[in-house]
Amino acid sequence: MHILGVNTTHAGIFGETAAYYGTVEQQGRLTLHLHLLLWIASALSPQEIRDKLMSQESEFQKALIDYLETTHRGEFLTGDLAQVRVRVPNAPRKFGSGIHEIIENNDDMLYVPGYKDPTQTLPEIPPPLCKSESIECTNNHCPECVQSIQWWGKYEETVDDILLRSNMHTCKPMYNDDTVIKSTDTASQSAVKRSAYRGCQNREGECVKRFPRDIVSxxxxxxxxxxxxxxxxxxxxxxxxxxxxxxxxxxxxxTSLLSGTAIKAVVSYVSDYITKQSLKTHQIFALLADIMEK
Structure with missing residues (x-):
């Protein structure tokens, strides 16, 4: 609620929240996944936004683009994929690779003793703000400013680390050894395969998740x-x-919903998860047994 600014004395990171609704989904691998719709107070309707954009109001266009670029983005904070992949430390396999296990051990990646996977740690709170009354502190040795600069640098590196581990999509065929049930499979193996991630590529090799996305410079x-x-x-x-x-x-x-079609599609998508049936008991026990055997 602190992030959304609900029941607080400040606005949320997206602005003043008018309403929100979310539901937590239990995925097949027993991890929790949140789906949430957020309404911003005093926000214009998609049609009103379009009318203003079509009227060539340069100030409105700039303000809207600045807001959207600030609140969501489709790239890393400290460089491109190749630069981040080399810079992000790689935790040894014995410590795990996070619940997503997106990246594998790679000889090109940096090894740092004592490094901890950020998907398995809690966030670090920012340091106290500078006590200077001026808008910009002029003391180069101000301890609060030095700590703040260091914290922001680590913040950006941590965000990129998490994005590399959990947000980089990798296409995988829907029909593979992990999902196709065979006559020789045990009941436990069949249950695991039914709940396994089935990949995104159809029989034509097309990604149903619409990756890769278009690059917009x-x-x-x-x-x-x-x-x-x-x-x-x-x-x-x-x-x-x-x-x-x-x-x-x-x-x-x-995602910012800027059209009526997008709003209807996402509302339908989230509603589907709200009414989604939970895993069957035998699937849960089969997954637990499989996890304990690893």
Whole structure:
């Protein structure tokens, strides 16, 4: 609630919250996954936004793009994928690779003794603010400012670490040895396969999750129809909010709904999860048995 600014004295990271609704889904691997709709107070309707964009109001366009680029993005904070992959430390296999196990041990990745996977740790609170009364502190040796700069640097590195581990999509065929049930499989093996991630590529090899996404080098408004393309530099990453990634420390997907069609689609999608049946008891015990055997 602190992030959304609900029941607090400050606004949330997306603005003043008018309403929200979310539901937590238990995935097949027994991890929790949140689906949430957020309404911003005093926000314009999609049609009102389109009308303003079509009217060529430069100040409104700039303000809207600045807001959207601040609240969600589709790239890393400290560089591109290749740069982040080399810079992010790789935890030894015996310590695990996080609940997502997205990346494997790689000789090209940096090894740092004592490094901890951020998906298995809690966020570090920021240091106290500078006590200077001026807008910008001029003391180069101000301890609060030094700590703040160091914290923000570590914050960006941590966010990129989490994104690399949990938000980089990897296409995988739907029909593979992990999901196809064979006549020789035991009941436990069959249950695990039924609840396993089935991949995203159909029989034609197309990704049903719509990856890779289009790269947009710079945010822009189409003057003909008012369509807004937000900057996005990583084709295999969904859009995220860095502050949410840092706090939740897992895969997140943040999307601004700027059309009636998108709103209806997402409301339907979230509603489907609200009414989704939970795992059957025998599937839960089969998964637990499989986990204990590892």
């Amino acid at each position: 710079e945010s822009a408004v189409d003057p003909d129809d008012g369509h807004l393309d937000i900057k996005k530099l990583e084709p295999m990453m969904n859009t995220i909010t860095p502050e949410l990634t840092y706090a939740i420390r897992a895969n997140t997907d943040v």
